[in-house]
Structure formats: C-alpha cells, structure tokens
Amino acid sequence: MSISATASQPAPLGRRIKRFMSDYPLVPLLALLLLLVLVLQIMQPGIVNQRWIANTVKFAIPLALLAGCQTMTMLTGGIDLSVGTVATMAAFIVATQGVDHAAPVAMLIALVPAVLIGFANGIGVGVFRVHPLIMTLGTSLIGVGFLQVYQRTVIAAGAKVPDFLIWLGTGLTGGIPNALLLFIPVAALLIFIQRRTGFGRLLYATGDNERATRLAGVKYWQVILALYMFSSVLAGIMGLLYMGLIRAPSLSLAEPLVLPSVAAAVIGGTSIFGGRGSYTGTIVGALILTVLTTLLTILQMPEGARRILFGAIVLLVTAAYLRIVDDR
C-alpha cells in the first residue's frame, strides 16, 4: 500500500504548475504577452484592433530578425554585436546605390559588407578563438568607419529606397503586413535549421560542451564560420527590410535595436552561455518587447522613466523565467 500510494499522491498544485511551465516554456511567455496586451486594452480601450496588431507585428519583425542572429550565435555560447552595424550598412548602401542601379543589383551590393563582416567574425572567433563579444564589437567599429567614409563619397548623389522594399516594409495586403512574406520563410528556416538539421545540432553541441564536440571530430572553425556568416547575412537582410519600413537613411539606423535584440533572445529563453534556446521563444520575446514599448509610450512618461521601466521589466522577466525553467 505504502509505496504505490505515496507515488500516486498528486504533487502540490504549485509544483505541478511549475513543472508544466518548465516543460512548456512557451506558455508563460505567451501568457505574459497576452497580459501586456490586456493591460494596454484596459488603459486605452479600443486600441487593440486589427490595425494595431498589424502595426505591432510590422515593428516586431525587424527586432525578431536581429534577435534571430543573437539566438543562433548564443546557441554556441557566442553573441553577435555587429548586427546593428551590418544592418545599417546594408540599409544605407541600398538607399544610395538605388539611385544608379536597379533594385536587385543595389540589394546585392548592399549585402556584400554583410558577407565580409560575417567572414571576419567567423575567422576571428572560429580560427583565432577571440571572444565573440570583442570580435564583433571590433568589426562593428571598423564597419562604422567604412560607412562614414562611404557616406562622404555619395553624399551628393541623394538616396532612393527601392519601391519593392517600401512595399515589403510598410505595405499591407488585406490588413496583413507584407513583411510577413519575408519573415515567415526566414523564421521557418531558422526553426528548421535548429530542430532538424545536422548543422543545428552541431550548434547546440558546441554550445553545450565545446571540448567534447571537438573530440567527437567536429571541425569547430567551420561550424563557427558558417554560423557567423549566416548571422551577418540575416542582419543584412533585416537592414534592407528596415530601410523599407523607416524610409530615411541614417548612419545609426539599426544601432538602437542591438541591445533590445539581445534582450529579446534572453527573454525568449535562450541561454547566453549556449546550448539552450529556440527561435520560437525569441519571436515571442520580440513581440513582448514591442508591446512593452507601446505600453510605455502610451503611459506618457518622460523618456528617462520609460527607459528605467524598460530595463527593470527586462531584468524581472528574465529572472522570473529562469526561475521557472531552471527547475533544479
């Protein structure tokens, strides 16, 4: 009687909820997102309609794309802080080259620096084993320098954002943002890579235990090189999309999104030390941050107070989430 009876005794409710949440880490995140939307609706009744949702999604997509770079690199225990510069370069170059060249050519030219910076990052991190934080900060510094020099050579030519990018970035088809045409395939690809391909498994494996992975015969530098080039190209594509959304070229276009992109990945449950995380969580994280920004804007607080709240909430959510998931 005794053994089987104690085993079948239901665990306390709190513990069961906690276990459920750590089994399905997406549930508490989605609950938080719904809660934020609810608060928004209560504070400003009627704001949550189809147009608002479309707008939120439109602004969450660039953030989610950049956070995708962070998620991928964080899986191996790295981080890519050059994404802001790469995206800005792509955006600025496509706008200025759009004057002389056809849109597809301009877009291809715009992605060249992305490939180069990704290659440099990959070589530095993978072959020379520089800390990713330092390497990507360094390449982004170099990138900013090149961009400023480039800007002076084209300053007279003016700028023209290709119509296709504006359509993609700002357009709506039947109330649904066109940007989803780009985002859904990209997100599907990222999730597919992470879950179903050998490359994805190598990313988790290197993040989990790099030494063991090397001993198992994995060419570490090849994985890292491919990873950072992929991340950089993704950031470049995000830059093109963001140019279509903002439509005003500037030299610091995507920089303000870099730190939030790290925050989005971390809120979404990706471990900054590697080996754990998924892109689905990151997407919800990006949505949470976007809704949060709207919420703080509606509160009509001074800019300073808004930033304080933003930081506090990011910290709180991450801490609470880690408590729930790390059931050890």
Added chain:
Amino acid sequence: MKHHFRRQGWVAGLFALLVALFILTKFIQPNYGAGDLGSLVRAVLPYAFAVAAQTVVVIAGGIDLSVAAMMALTSVTAASMMAGASEEYALLVVPFVLAMGFALGAVNGILIVVSRVPDIVVTLATLFMLQGAALLVLGAPGGGAAEWLKSLVVGTIPLPGLPDSVTAWIPKSLVLLVVLLCIVWIPLNRSKLGLSIYAIGSSELAAFRSGVPVARTKILAYAFAGLFAAMGGLSLTMSTGIGAPIPGPYLLASVAAVVLGGVALGGGKGSLLGPIIAVFVLRLVRTDLTLLAIDPNVTAIVEGSIMVAVVMFGAFITMRSRSS
C-alpha cells in the same frame, strides 16, 4: 613562474609600444611638447577610469555593460548639484557622487547574485535604467562645476627644487589619475578581498569550496567598479564643466583596452597596469592619426583594425603556448 613572466611580458611589450608611439609622435610633430601631453592625459582621464571599472569586474569573471551609463549618471548628478552652488558645497558633492557610484555598483552586484541572471544581461538592463535616470536628472547637457574641481585637471604641479622644464612634463591630471587609481587599487589588490576577486574570477566553484564568500566578493567587485565609474563621471564634469546625460563611447573602449591590457575575459588574470597603458596607447594612436591629417572617419577604421589585430595576435599567442 613561466606564466608570471608571460603576463609581465605582455605589459612590458605594451609599455614598449607606448614608448615607440611617443617617439613616433615626436617624429611626426617635432613640436609635440609638454602641453600636448597634458591634453592627452586630460582626454585619457574618463577612458582610464572606465577601463579601471571594467578591469575589476572582468578579473572577477564578469562584465559590466553599464559603465558608460553609470558615468553619465554620476556626471549629470555632480553637474546639476554644483550648478550655481558655492565652491565649498562641491566638497560635499564629490564624496556624495563617489558614494553613489559605489552604491549603484553594489546594486548591480546584488541584482546579479540574487536574480542569478548572467552578468551581461543584468548590466544590459541596468544600462537602460541608469541611462533613464541620467535623463531624469538632466534632460539636456548642462549644470556646472566648481572652479577648484576644474582646475584640478588643468596645468602642472610645481615641485620645489625642480626646474620648470621638468615639472612641465608632470601634468596635474596625470598625478590625479595615478593617485586616485593607486589609492583604490593597491589596498584592494593587497587585501583578502582582492585575492578573493581573483579567486572567483578564476573558478567560482573552486573559490566557493575553499570558503571564499562568492556572493559578497562579487557584489564588492561591482561596487568598486561603480566607484571607478563615478570617478570617471566626475572627471567628465571636471574637464567639460558640465554634465551630459547621453553616455559616451566608453563602454566599447573600456572592453577593448581591458583585452588589450592582457586581462583575460574569462576572469582571474591580469592587473590594472596593463589596461591603463592600453588606454594611453589607443588614445595616442588617435592623436597620431590626427597629426598625420588623416580623415577622422578613417581613424575609426584604423582603431578598430588595430584592436581586432592585437586581440587576434594575443589569442594566437595563447593558443601556441597552450599547444606547446
């Protein structure tokens, strides 16, 4: 022993590089003299304090992304408190701001210890919070600074018994920097706390098992970083006479100089001397490029390339020594 030699070798190499750069500077600009040295040190001051802050934290095995924001907050606090106030009042402002930096740094540490969130994420969050606080204190660049504070970083120190031609080469700002760093760093380095900081950076688990109070040490390491950041903020107010709520480029520079100075990002290794020399090297490179009349935008490319090249070189050397 061999390791010890290698670490000293890195700092010695950096110092040689610094000397070579000074000679190069003199070669490019034969007029480069004592006055230019003074302005170099004045420009270095905020960077040096930011680097000192980052060094303490990195040795303890963490990283502090909020350094620049902390400097902005302490700078605007000092500037807005001193605006229109009497000279004597500033005597109270300085210790208050330093204590504030120490306390805010401790808050960083407490948040890291209590929330168990990685350092980089916590300080990222506090970066936003400190930035916001700085904007609340002072919406736009403004405020003021006491005259005696401003005069602390201008001019030279007259030493009795030495001719002017010698004292001209000892700018007040350099003395200020060395004195402040030594006052904090040497007792810290010699104390049990200093040893504990190296211990938790080297291996937190091993330190914990040897009875090092890991949580307390980590909090204090961040608190000292906050203290250095407050000195950096004060030095900004001293040299500009105002406070600006937007953080300067000090975060990136501090991380770069720490790595260049031979402090391992994993923690537990390095000292303050290397990073401080590295800051001088980086600033002097910038001066040289300006003297050579190179486009300031190209300067950013050169700086970034130097940083990346040096870091790659350092990583390459460690790799070679590990495999041999």
